[in-house]
Amino acid sequence: MSRLSSGSWVSGGKIPPGPIVVIGSINLDLVCRVGRIPAPGETVLGNDLSQFAGGKGANQAVAAARLGATVHMIGRVGDDDFGSRLLNGLQQHKVNTDHVTVTEGASSGCALILVDKKGENSIVVAAGANTRLRPADIDAAEGLLARASIVLIQLEVPLPTVQHAIKICRQLGVFVILDPAPVPTKGVPKEIFQVNILTPNQREAEELLPLRAMGRMRRKKRVDAKQIGSDLLSRGPQAVVLKLGGRGAMIQDQSGYIQTIKGVKVSVVDTTAAGDAFAGALAVALAEGKDLRDAAKFANAAGAACCRSFGAQPSLPSREEVEKLLKR
Numbered sequence: 283m284s285r286l287s288s289g290s291w292v293s294g295g296k297i298p299p300g301p302i303v304v305i306g307s308i309n310l311d312l313v314c315r316v317g318r319i320p321a322p323g324e325t326v327l328g329n330d331l332s333q334f335a336g337g338k339g340a341n342q343a344v345a346a347a348r349l350g351a352t353v354h355m356i357g358r359v360g361d362d363d364f365g366s367r368l369l370n371g372l373q374q375h376k377v378n379t380d381h382v383t384v385t386e387g388a389s390s391g392c393a394l395i396l397v398d399k400k401g402e403n404s405i406v407v408a409a410g411a412n413t414r415l416r417p418a419d420i421d422a423a424e425g426l427l428a429r430a431s432i433v434l435i436q437l438e439v440p441l442p443t444v445q446h447a448i449k450i451c452r453q454l455g456v457f458v459i460l461d462p463a464p465v466p467t468k469g470v471p472k473e474i475f476q477v478n479i480l481t482p483n484q485r486e487a488e489e490l491l492p493l494r495a496m497g498r499m500r501r502k503k504r505v506d507a508k509q510i511g512s513d514l515l516s517r518g519p520q521a522v523v524l525k526l527g528g529r530g531a532m533i534q535d536q537s538g539y540i541q542t543i544k545g546v547k548v549s550v551v552d553t554t555a556a557g558d559a560f561a562g563a564l565a566v567a568l569a570e571g572k573d574l575r576d577a578a579k580f581a582n583a584a585g586a587a588c589c590r591s592f593g594a595q596p597s598l599p600s601r602e603e604v605e606k607l608l609k610r
Contacts, residue, residue, distance in 0.1 A: 297457050300431040301352040301378075302565050305420070305447050306339020307412045307438035308357045308372070308382065309391035310364045311594050313554070316396050319404045328396070335371040336393055336594035337412070338436040338463060341555045344375045345562025345584065345598045346434075351569065354378040354430075356423050357439070358411040360390035365411070371595065381423045385411040391438075401550035401589065407438065407464075415439040417446035428454050431569040434561060435477075436461045437470070445473050452476060457568070460519075461561045465489040475518035479574075481561055483525040487514060507532050508540060523578055525560060525585070531578050543578045546586035546607050552597065559588035559598050583607040 314328040335344075339357050347353045355377050359365035361384050368390060372379050388411040396404045420427075420443060427433060433451050435444055435458065444460075451458045458477040462470070465486050482490060487510045511522045511534035521535035530545035563584035567577035584604045591597035 296571055297431050297569055299569075300429045301354050301426075302343075302346045302432050302434065302569060303354045303356065303423075303426060303430040304339050304343040304346070304434045305356045305415075305439070305444075306342065306434070306436045307337035307391055307407075307409070308340040308355070308359050308368050309337030309393045309407065309410075309412070309438075310334075310368060311336035311393045311395055311554070313395045313397060313593060316398055318398050319396055319402070332593065334593040334595055335368055336555070337368075337391055338438050338461065338558055339434075340368065340372060340377075341558035341594050341598065342434050342436070342461070342562040342565075343372065343377045344595050345555075345559045345588075346566050347375050347377050348598050349563055349566045349584070349601050349604065351566045352378075354381060354426055356381040356415075356419060356426075358383045358385045358388075358415050358419070360384070360388040360411040361386050362390055364390035364392065375595075381419070381426065383419065385414050388414055395554060397552050397554065397592075401552050403552065403554050405554075409438065412439050415443050417443055419443070420447045420450055424450060424454075427451060427456055430456050432457045432459060432565045434459050434461070434565050436463055436561075437465065438463075441466065441470065441474070445471060448473060448476055459561065459565055461557065462486055462490060463557065472517065475514070477518075478520045479523055479564070480514060480519040480521070481523045481525060481557075481564065482514070483527065483557060484510065487511075487522075487524055490514065490517075508534070511540070521574060523564065523574075523581075525557060531560075531582050533574055533578055535574070541575050541578075543575070543582050546583050546610075548586045548590050548607075550589045552592045553589050555594040555597060556585040556588045558594070560585035562598070563604065580604065580608065
């Protein structure tokens with residue numbers, strides 16, 4: 283019998299205590315500021331190149347740790363200088379790395395990020411050692427997963443590994459939040475949707491739905507957030523938290539509950555890792571016993587706070603910063 287009965291968290295039941303476990307990517311981010319994102323074939327001049335620890339998985343782990351949670355990371359780095367730096371960075375943020383494997387003969391993951399003057403970004407990821415994360419790595423951490431309060435997963439590691447992780451968590455009755463980014467061009471198998479909460483942004487949500495196969499020229503593009511949420515719910519998650527950028531977020535669940543959370547206005551410097559701050563904060567709030575609405579408010583404030591600084595992990599907010607925004 284699973285520790286968490288279906289829907290108990292929605293109706294007021296508590297998520298069991300335990301650490302937050304993040305399964306995902308660990309990258310070094312190479313970031314350059316530009317006046318605007320270049321068009322295909324165009325060269326633009328940028329400002330200084332900066333290096334930051336990143337990767338969606340590592341960002342979400344650090345985000346949760348900075349908000350006060352006990353966090354464990356499952357992932358891989360290469361046997362290079364980047365890998366050593368990334369491991370040390372996680373440990374400095376008090377993220378447990380016992381299940382982060384140093385992969386011989388592989389480079390660490392690396393992301394090339396352009397940030398324009400409005401704070402919007404364009405990202406290319408060279409996955410490196412992240413592609414070596416295998417189902418066997420998940421099996422090796424089964425004891426850790428069994429005592430987790432929440433497991434956070436993204437799609438910057440191989441899909442078969444993600445599928446296996448979701449399957450194991452379902453068998454163990456562990457609460458799973460999936461941040462479906464980046465969405466593979468060929469789509470995702472139906473098993474990927476079998477999670478407690480799915481947290482796409484609107485573009486990712488549309489990419490998860492079978493629009494391309496139906497022909498965009500013959501069908502009006504989906505723009506209605508409620509319809510997007512309903513369509514995603516029909517694929518299996520217990521709830522969808524749709525991230526709407528500066529407009530906030532929208533919650534829908536299988537009971538028919540719908541709630542829009544207003545955005546928090548801040549001066550945007552860089553949107554990199556805002557979604558990761560949101561995911562980490564959502565997990566922390568739910569693990570602390572907040573209901574989904576209040577957890578989404580907390581996550582929304584964390585995502586907004588992240589936009590006020592430059593770089594991925596350096597911009598992830600503290601508990602004090604998020605609570606100040608919530609009071610405002």
